[in-house]
Amino acid sequence: MVLIAAPAFAQERIEMFTESPANVGSVNAVEVIHYDLSEPSRLKKRLAPKLPADEKLALIKAKQFFTSEEGKAYQIAMRDAYRGRQKMMQYQLKKIPAIVFDDGKYVIYGSTDVAQATMLYRQHIESIREQ
Secondary structure, three states, X not given: OOOOOOOOOOOXXXXXXXXXXOOOOOEOOEXXXXXXXXXXXXXHHHHOOOOOOOHHHHHHHHHHHHHOHHXXXXXXXXXXXXXXXXXXXXXXXXXXXXXXXXXXXXXXXXXXXXXXXXXXXXXXXXXXXXX
């Protein structure tokens, strides 16, 4: 007979939310997804076209940009950059930084230390199992 032991903590993904770029770190066998909520602002500054003050000319230039390959790539990048804000609303996060476990079931606020947050999460899960 062969027994296959499931890991004590079947956490497969951790999501971290910050308002700036961060060194994410890693945890064994766990995917860590970092959502930098400042990314849309940086993309706009870096990639959006500078529009003239004249409204008609600005509209023409904007239409040209958004139909170009560069404009289409910008739209995709912006959609990806806003994914963190969508997730933040989905999880009803109250503040940032936050590290989220179990698809929003557990949240650790105020830290960007994934290893430390994972340890706290595992201690909490273990205390629930002992009850």
